[in-house]
Amino acid sequence: MIVIQWGDTDEPTALLTKARTGDDAAFEVLYESVAQNARRAAHRIVRDAYAADDLVQEAFYHILRAVRSGHGPTDSFSAYVMATVKRLAYRYSKTQSQTMCSDDNTLWERLIAPVAFESPQADVVAAAWETLPKRWQQVLWLIEVDRYSPAELAPRMSMTANAVSSLATRARSALRSAYLAQLQEA
Known part of the structure; x- marks a missing residue:
C-alpha cells in the first residue's frame, strides 16, 4: 500500500483547487493517492479484477468531469471517490445478476430464435x-x-x-x- 504524505501545499483540498482550474498533475496526485484503495473496494463488491479496474476508471472520469465543471468534491476527496466507486460497483453487480450464462446450445438457439x-x-x-x-x-x-x-x-x-x-x-x-x-x- 502506498502512503502519500501531504505537504502544506499538496494537501487534498489544495490539489482539488488546482485540478478545478485544469491542473492535470494535481489530479494525477489525487488519483494515485486513492486509486489502489478504490480498486480494492470495487473488487470486494464485483469479484472481478478487470471490472473493478474499469469501474475505478469510470469513477475517476466522472469525478474529473464534475471537478472541471465546478462541481464534485470540495474536501474529503477519498471518501467521495470511494462512494462513487461503490455506487458504480453495486449498479454493475445488479446488472450482472440479470445475465444468464449457459453452455447449452439448444437453449441459446431458443433464446435468439424469432418469436x-x-x-x-x-x-x-x-x-x-x-x-x-x-x-x-x-x-x-x-x-x-x-x-x-x-x-x-x-x-x-x-x-x-x-x-x-x-x-x-x-x-x-x-x-x-x-x-x-x-x-x-x-
Whole structure:
C-alpha cells in the first residue's frame, strides 16, 4: 500500500483547487493517492479484477468531469471517490445478476430464435403498439421488458424519477386505450 504524505501545499483540498482550474498533475496526485484503495473496494463488491479496474476508471472520469465543471468534491476527496466507486460497483453487480450464462446450445438457439406469435391478439397488440409515440414505446419497453426502474432511467432521459414514472403511467394508459380501440376495429 502506498502512503502519500501531504505537504502544506499538496494537501487534498489544495490539489482539488488546482485540478478545478485544469491542473492535470494535481489530479494525477489525487488519483494515485486513492486509486489502489478504490480498486480494492470495487473488487470486494464485483469479484472481478478487470471490472473493478474499469469501474475505478469510470469513477475517476466522472469525478474529473464534475471537478472541471465546478462541481464534485470540495474536501474529503477519498471518501467521495470511494462512494462513487461503490455506487458504480453495486449498479454493475445488479446488472450482472440479470445475465444468464449457459453452455447449452439448444437453449441459446431458443433464446435468439424469432418469436412466432400464433395468437390472433398478437396483431392487435402490435397495431396498438405502433400507434404510440416512440418516446412512450421506449419508456414502456425499458420499464416493462428490460425491467429498469424509473430512478435508473431518469438520468438517461434527462428527467426526474417521478417524471419517468408519470410518463410510463401515461404510456400504459395510452397503450390500453389503443388496444381497446384496435379490438373494436377488428
